[in-house]
Amino acid sequence: MKDEVNLKGLTYNTRLLYAVIPSSMYAKKDKTIDALIKAMVDDLNKLYHEGFEVRMEGASVRMRPVWIGTKGDWPWMRKLYKLKSGFQAQCHRKCHLCDGADWWDMAPSSHLRNLPLGYHNPSPYWPNFRSPMFDLPGGQDAFRIRTDPTHTYHIGYGKDENASILVLLAQLGHFGGKGSLDAKLERAFERFAIYCKSTRKHTSITFFSKKQFKIQQKGSFPCGGGKGHDTAVLGAWLETELTSVSADSFESPWREIVQVMKYMNRASCFFWRLLYTSGMFLSKESAQSAITAGWDMVEGYAVCSSLTAAQGLRLFKCRPKLHMMGHITLILQHELLRGAEPMNPACWMCWGDEDFIGRISRTSRHQHSRTSPLRTLQVSLMAYKRHWNTCFTD
Numbered sequence: 001m002k003d004e005v006n007l008k009g010l011t012y013n014t015r016l017l018y019a020v021i022p023s024s025m026y027a028k029k030d031k032t033i034d035a036l037i038k039a040m041v042d043d044l045n046k047l048y049h050e051g052f053e054v055r056m057e058g059a060s061v062r063m064r065p066v067w068i069g070t071k072g073d074w075p076w077m078r079k080l081y082k083l084k085s086g087f088q089a090q091c092h093r094k095c096h097l098c099d100g101a102d103w104w105d106m107a108p109s110s111h112l113r114n115l116p117l118g119y120h121n122p123s124p125y126w127p128n129f130r131s132p133m134f135d136l137p138g139g140q141d142a143f144r145i146r147t148d149p150t151h152t153y154h155i156g157y158g159k160d161e162n163a164s165i166l167v168l169l170a171q172l173g174h175f176g177g178k179g180s181l182d183a184k185l186e187r188a189f190e191r192f193a194i195y196c197k198s199t200r201k202h203t204s205i206t207f208f209s210k211k212q213f214k215i216q217q218k219g220s221f222p223c224g225g226g227k228g229h230d231t232a233v234l235g236a237w238l239e240t241e242l243t244s245v246s247a248d249s250f251e252s253p254w255r256e257i258v259q260v261m262k263y264m265n266r267a268s269c270f271f272w273r274l275l276y277t278s279g280m281f282l283s284k285e286s287a288q289s290a291i292t293a294g295w296d297m298v299e300g301y302a303v304c305s306s307l308t309a310a311q312g313l314r315l316f317k318c319r320p321k322l323h324m325m326g327h328i329t330l331i332l333q334h335e336l337l338r339g340a341e342p343m344n345p346a347c348w349m350c351w352g353d354e355d356f357i358g359r360i361s362r363t364s365r366h367q368h369s370r371t372s373p374l375r376t377l378q379v380s381l382m383a384y385k386r387h388w389n390t391c392f393t394d
């Protein structure tokens, strides 16, 4: 069997549908969700303790599935686990994995980078609530609440990173020195469109502008630009653009800023390419390369943020998702210290899960509202049979 992360192929072949409940049927105070999760936890515990039997090569084999972690977007994780942590300004605790002291600091001497192997932190759970997930073996272990790189980087601070590089390059005259910022961004988009066409990359972005990057208001930070997938495409295009930029052609402090920007972008592109081209587990050599690039990309971002702020520019907004990206690298580092071949963080990406939910959601919209849950399950079962017959039979 080929060793690859289940981001490829049809998601009916890599995901199982557990339940279909229209939001209009939800009871108040999360009673529906909690009852659903409780039922799922009971099923998982039964599977763990009793297992199930399958026929393999003429023999009966007992399989015992083991829950190793939960993934999802951040609002869902906070709801599911009753987490005290949150990214809003009023939230004192930003991170569920550590107390988040100086969460923005990514330097080698930072609190985050020096957390020892097996470190313990105060419970991230609200004391008066109990998540049904706690009933799973290891269910209260905060490390099983996995950080999804998609929502942390591609739909998180990675969008800020690309938009800030692009705006700064435009302001430094890389795409032609004349005209307003919008005119410069328009010329940048022409080059981006040529890049996408020549490399056959798909993008949902149809223009660059101050509006696109949400910088119409004075004092706002550049952010956004398409969907999660576009973050990867934009980052790869910016890598080719930055290769042609010579930092030495600028006076200080722009020289230093461009140098760090190039270093950060190269580390980011290397990190993601390595994860996407690796299997479910990273070799020790690959893990070491990913750890080096992972720290370079977050430290480079924090330095870019600091250097541009010193020039009075609002670029490279520092957000708690930067800290969570640091944890992805820290977990790799700690797994390597334990002597293991670390699990590829791409396993925890939600691309495939969102595609799967989209398919089920489209199916449900074609059913009558009164019978939608049952009919969606029936149609999905037929889809499973069709796809599994195609993929899993000789």
Ligand SMILES: [Zn+2]
Binding pocket: 095, 096, 097, 098, 099, 100, 112, 323, 327
């Ligand atoms: Zn933390």
